[in-house]
Amino acid sequence: MFRDSNNSKLYFFMLLRYYFLFLTIRMAHPYSTPQKLALKCIQTRLIQKAGSFVRRGFKITIDTQHTSTVCALTDGSRAIYHKKNGSYPEFEEGASYILKNCTLSDRHGRLCLLVGRSTLKFRTAPLKISEEAERAAVELIHPPSYSATGEEEDLFSRSGYLSLLGKVEKIQKVRMTMSDIPVLDLKMKCGERLLDVSLWRDEALSELHEGDNVHISHMRATILASGNAKLQSSNYTTIKIEEVEPVEQEVEVVGVTEIDDNCHLLTADDEIFVVPSEHYCGSIDDLIMELPMKIIVNHVNKRVVSVQTVN
Known part of the structure; x- marks a missing residue:
């Protein structure tokens, strides 16, 4: 009995297709296999953000608070991010470590370290890290924010974060989105230009008033679906109100x-x-x-x- 040559070809191409599909999935997988790493912790940061919000009468307030710590790590060639719930960081600032059975992930656009129960952590002699590598690691938890005047013609075509100093010309009441996230919309005058700004989450509850001179950092310049240009706060945004004598x-x-x-x-x-x-x-x-x-x-x-x- 002889096998049909057409069926044999079809069977071969199906196997070839599944093989390439396997390779594609393997290469696209966001997690690495457990490995050994030598790392230095360059900097740590404590983050306290609202977990949820609630409306009480006329006011929107924080209902639950979430605390986490992040670490800026490097192996000398790669900047690595680590986040842990609670007030105590996984790694000590300035210390060097050898880790076994840890996992790296680039699922969220940056290289993240995942530490599990099987991970072994050893302190080791200080690793020699270049200034460039240290700076790249720090930027993972303290990203740079371009200091703008607000009058730049290309303000809304720039990538990255920007910071502005201006005067609050008009401010609206804080509103809640359908997902119970507070948003504060305001108009900010920078030089001769009046800019639309939206502050989200914790920053929406800032005690801002019309006439305040304020410095807002780490905003994103966006173009809405309506075509309107707007500056939006981010997870890194800080707000400083200029102190004025009464x-x-x-x-x-x-x-x-x-x-x-x-x-x-x-x-x-x-x-x-x-x-x-x-x-x-x-x-x-x-x-x-x-x-x-x-x-x-x-x-x-x-x-x-x-x-x-x-x-």
Whole structure:
């Protein structure tokens, strides 16, 4: 009995196809096989971020907190990232190690070290690491952020992170997305340019107010599906508000209202001052009965920090 030559060819090509498919999957697999590594820990970083958020009345607050530590590692030629839950890093800053039965993964666009129960960790003599290799490792946990003026023509075509110093011109109320993530939208003036900025998660709860001069780091320049250009915060974003001395001013209050737990005062000069709830007590009704009244306010951009009555 003879085998059909056409079937034999088909069988051969099927085997060949499955062999190449196996090689492709093997090469694309994001994890390496357990191996031995000699590493140095260049720097560690403690990260405390909100795990979830909740709306209580008019305010959105952090519901649960998550703490983790990250390490910037290198073997001299590769920068390696390691993350661990909790307040204590897996590796000591400046120390060198030999690891056995550890795994490397590039699944998230960077080389990550996975340490399991079978991993053996040995301290060893200091490894000689070049400055370039150390810098590459540090950038895994502290990525560089280009300091921009905001007036660059190519601002929204640049890659990487950017930092800006500007003035908050307009700010909206914090909103929650469908996935319960807070977002704060604002307009920031940098030079003569007015930029749209969205702050996400923890940064959305920052105590920002109109008129504040603020430095925001590690933002991404994005073009939305609508075609609008917007700067978005990232996991590395930090916000620093420029400290300003309060201004003392005597005003005559002719109207009051309560918005989002804050008392808003309308003056005879048609100015509006915001008094946070911690700076006043009692009811709005009682205050109305005393109008008009003169008071001395210490404020920063109409945000009252203290109040004195005028005798």
